[in-house]
Amino acid sequence: MTTTTGAHPTRRLILQGAASVALLGLGNLPFGAAPARAAANDKYPEEAFKQKNEADAIKALYGRTAEPSDKVKLDAPEIAENGGVVPISVTTSLDKVTSISFFVAENPNALAASxxxxxxxxxxxxxxxxxxKTTRLTAIVEADGKLYSATKEVKVTVGGCGG
Amino acid sequence: MASSIRVRATSNGDITEVQTLIQHPMDTGLVKDSKGEPIPAHFIQELKFECNGRDVFVADWGTAVSKDPYVKFSFKGAKKGDELKISWTDNKGASDTTTAKIA
Incomplete structure (x- = not known):
């Protein structure tokens, strides 16, 4: 976004200033400069769990969007024979992680667990x-105030012969 | 009543690995029973792990967590013999608490 060359300190300052103003504006949240939400405050995120689609749920939970990162490792089966019990795990090499959340795009409510x-x-x-049903699964890791995500497609076979 | 929470906390040097299994129906509110009546939503909303006076892990759950939920995580800063306190509350206000010694 910012194309700082390093040769013009004042120009860089202006750009940085503009960027942070833009970020605050986008945030549009009651807690102004506080880091996007949530992980820090202790309340159950009721609103986020009520959202139907994934984008709204992410917005309600974190108030911003995530960028894909290969430092987030999401482990889930490619084919789940029982959609009621799908083992999922996530690990990350990122530092300063404050929260990890799972979103199942095709569920009635996308946010599954945080x-x-x-x-x-x-x-x-x-x-x-x-x-x-067969769905996209997204894991979001909040690290140092930023959001990183990994996604995976999980096939849910109903009625069971694995096929 | 026996506790709904089963925990295994094992210390491996500095890192303690915690595995938890809780008995809970985790009803979504979308499923109907044999008479066609919807089964009301009944699920754990918050699950908290405390060790030596601080929270080491907090889970916020929706209805998409499987029945009889399982969760595994690890944390630093505890040793063998320390107590780990686990508690959950569900959307109907029910709750359960148990403590486990780290082995």
Missing amino acids: YRIPEGTIPAVANRLKMA
């Missing part, structure tokens, strides 16, 4: 989720 990771806890979680 984990708060305090300092001293390893940023890795394994759990089991329900999936209504």
Whole structure:
């Protein structure tokens, strides 16, 4: 976004200033400069769990969008024979992780689970989720105030012969 | 009543690995019973792990977490014999708490 050359300190300052103003504007949240949400405050994110589609749920939970990152490793089966119990885990090599969340795009409510990771806890979680049908699965890791994501397509076969 | 929470916390040097299995129906509110009546939503909303007076892991769950939920994580800063306190509350206000010794 910013094309700083380094040769013009004042120009860079102006650009940085503009960028942070833009970010604050985009945030559009009651907590002004506070980092996007959430992980820090202790409340159950009721609104985010009510959102139907993935984009709205991510917005309700974090108030911003995530960028894909290969530092987030999402492990899920390619084919799930039982959509009621799909083992999912995520690990990351990112530092300063404060939360990890799972979104199942085709479920009635996209947000499935959100984990708060305090300092001293390893940023890795394994759990089991329900999936209504074949779906895109997204894991979002909040690290140092930024969001990183990994996605994977999981095929849910109903009625069982694995086919 | 026996606790709904089963925990295994094992220390491996500085890192403690915690595996938890909870008995809970985790009903979504979308499924109907044999008479065609919808089964009301009933699911765990918050699951908290505390060790030595601080939260080490907090889960916020929706209805998409599987029945009898399982979760695994690891944390630093505890040693063998320390107590880990686990508690959950669901959307109907029910809750359960248990403590486990780190082995």
